[in-house]
Amino acid sequence: MGAQMETLILTAAWEPVGRVGWERAMTLWLAGRAEVVEVYEDRRVRTVSVHFEVPSVLRFVRGLRPQTKRRPSFSRANVYARDEGRCQYCGRRVPRHDATFDHVVPRGRGGKTGWDNIVIACLPCNRVKACRTPDEAGMALLAAPRRPHVLPRAPMMVTWEKGMPLTWRQYLRDTRYWGARLEQDG
Ligand SMILES: [Zn+2]
Incomplete structure (x- = not known):
């Protein structure tokens, strides 16, 4: 049982939020705060009376x-x-892999890259709007974009690196892209 064996922690929304030692993971699981998603197939913890598999991925229940x-x-x-x-x-829900990031005021017209000029848009809306302002395109925003003080969910904190357990791979896919800090203008 290597001391370095770790468990990936996901939020209830399946976002990778941290990694902890397996003993800490067992505590979260035993307290009923998290469920086991993946286990280390080849590792078992054995005590006098029981032996159980070690979780490699846990997900918070709430x-x-x-x-x-x-x-x-x-x-x-x-x-x-x-x-x-x-x-x-248009207000439609967009799965993450289909979301595009729209400069409300296009860059070519002096629009900055920042919280108050970037929104997500579905592909059809993004294509229709193209290089126009919302006024020119006749497309109103649901709300004026602002820098948020809080977010509804914890952001992704863990990104895929070589050498991590393979069972983590599918939960960390694209996190480098999604979690990357973006350059802001001005
Ligand atoms: Zn749309």
């Missing part, structure tokens, strides 16, 4: 409290969270 301690960083994941996964033009 949602985490919104983040309040620090201001959310400007990342795709956080813009997506702020917009609650809805296209800000």
